[in-house]
Amino acid sequence: MYQVLYCLTDEHDWRLVALGGAVCLLASAAAISLFHRARATQGPGRLAWISLDAAVSGCGVWATHFIAMLAYGPGGAGAYNIPITILSLILAISITFVGLSVAVSSARPVWIVVGGAIVGGGVAAMHYTGMAALEMPARVDWVGSTVTVSVLLGAVFAAFALFVAARRDDLSHALGATVLLTLAIVAHHFTAMGAVLLTPDPTLAISGLSIPPASMSFLTASAAVAIIAIALVAALLDRRAKGELGRQQLVLDSALENMSQGLCMFDAEGKIILFNERYASMLRRTDIALTGRLLVDVFREEQAKGQWLGDADEFFARLVSDAREGRTTTDVVNRFGRSIRVVNQPMQGGGWVATFEDITEWLEAQAKISHMARHDALTGLPNRVLFHEQLEQGLHRAKSDDQLAVLCLDLDHFKDINDSLGHPIGDALLKEVGRRLKAAVGDGDTVARLGGDEFAVVQIGRSEEAAARSLAGRLVEVISAPYEIDDHQIVIGVSIGISLSPQDGSNPDELLKNADLALYRAKADGRGTYRFFETGMDARAQARRLLEMDLRAAVQRDEFQAYYQPIRDVASGRVVAFEALLRWNHPQRGLIAPISFIPLAEETGLIVQLGEFVLRSACTDATSWPDDIDVAVNLSPVQFKSPNLIASVTSALAASGLSANRLELEITESVLLQNSEATLTTLHELRAMGVRISLDDFGTGYSSLSYLRSFPFDKIKIDRSFVSELATREDSMAIIRAVTGLGRSLGIVTTAEGVENDAQLELLRREGCTQAQGYLFSKPRPASDVAMMLERPRLRASA
Structure with missing residues (x-):
């Protein structure tokens, strides 16, 4: 230690020592700055920064060494071997490059320390190679222990320098690393110089490939200038890079803080x-x-x-x-x-x-969309899609001894309620029906709304048909109970079709189809009831589809014809009118009864075309009859709701030339269940034209005396069901007596339908019934037979 201090204080020019230290500090600062830049770069750019850093570091170490050597007193008479001097510079740059590469390429502290130690080794290699370049008339010997210490000092301080620099790229760490790297170079150099032992030897000559100290001063100064220039360029580049990084950092920070994530x-x-x-x-x-x-x-x-x-x-x-x-x-x-x-x-x-x-x-939102896609928006019940899925799941879960029942429900006369009271009332009614259905079924059963006024129920886990029958009966009773909606008391019924698994089907589509067939049968049997699927129903449904196809074709082929049945005055016995009745003359089936196709025509809407045909035919045919003979035409409820009804009547009268007072239009009480205000307006318009209005099938439906008060009908027609039981049931006689008495008091003609024998006619005459029609007088006949029916007072026909 004493030898090192003596060498530093007594054998060196402090002015040159200070210059060497300044060069070393500047080179170290540039090296650390470039080290940070290299670590922040990836790819080929990193290799360029490492190379530049190695050049700056190597030149800085080399310049520091030779400036310090010029400050060393004993070196004044010597010279420096040029090849070895150049070799020392090459070693300084190349070994530093290796050390920097190791430290930059790894994030692990141990490899950063190893890289720094290699850089320190490069300092030692440069120093001792540079010392070997010194030629002077003296032998150079070394103190081995001091040499070892010098190498360790350079390696340790350089390792700490890169370790500190790698921890964080900020001012404090950069300054600390710069000082440590400067200490590594300076401590190694002056410790190594303290290990030098010079023994004068005049026999040693200076070779020709050497350079004197003055020239070496110039080269060293040039190297220092180069180092400073490189450092300045690197600093400028690094500053620009940091400025760009700062701007990018601002953009990144702004982007990060404005992210929705x-x-x-x-x-x-x-x-x-x-x-x-x-x-x-x-x-x-x-x-x-x-x-x-x-x-x-x-x-x-x-x-x-x-x-x-x-x-x-x-x-x-x-x-x-x-x-x-x-x-x-x-x-x-x-x-x-x-x-x-x-x-x-x-x-x-x-x-x-x-x-x-x-x-x-x-x-x-996804849950809401999923719920909306699989549930009915009005009632909140599962829709057709979800019902189909749940039915399929129920079939998979059902055990071998379980029975699964599918019930398809259709509300009776719901359309009349919807049309007469409006859609808001109809919607409220459907919601209440859905609520009652959910309350009436079991916990494991599923209720769904399939659309319109159609509902469905899946009953799972019951082992006998009686369970489905009990549920269906309960649903008919529950749905048929009166409803109170917006101060309206509403009564509707429900028709139910039932299919059972496995006997009626093993998949959802088959079970639903068969339940629909049973539902159609329940409607055909009078509504307000339930029916189980039977094998023959499919054949009947197919026959119905064929009939519908034939019906549509028949409209195009003009296969329909108007028939007429006489209406006689009971007192005089003469014919006062004919009722026009529609007949279908099928080319293969012959005459098809109205009961077989009129309901189907009403369901399909074809009744409007057929009704207009009958109206035109009746008006045209009646123009050839005596002026005191009227013609009566039935209007279907579907036809009455047509907005073209008034125009159709006006057109038929105008085209035929028939007087309006000879036309009588018959409506049923179901027409009056529709929008009462619009219905009365239409009836008054028809009455204003001169057309007479008859109330058909009085007493069989939703009869009310308020109908007769709200609109003054010209005629009341007593249904055939009361006439057929005149002789056997006293209540039928009482009803006819009441209706005929009501007609006399209101000045309304009463007509009895379905008169088939003299006893019925005599009773009607005795009670004061005005008119009668039926098979007692004649079957319905084509227009060509009207003249014959007028000539003969009575044409008896069997029922």
């Missing part, structure tokens, strides 16, 4: 490197120190507050393992009542980036 970046050990405010606020971690902390510690802190459930260590270990194995994971976690989707994306070199998105509203 939360973002957090972790290193390979799970330490938080970077995060935005959205992440902190979303997870309510604004009051927790996050930067630089292990995520597992944050979990444990939240666990202590009761904000984290589960095993924090296990969860953290899974995250780290997934990142190390390069797995991208997506999880949905619930935090503070919010659903958050977390995507963990591994990064190259270790660590991962996690993004956090609040998907609470999105999940709610």
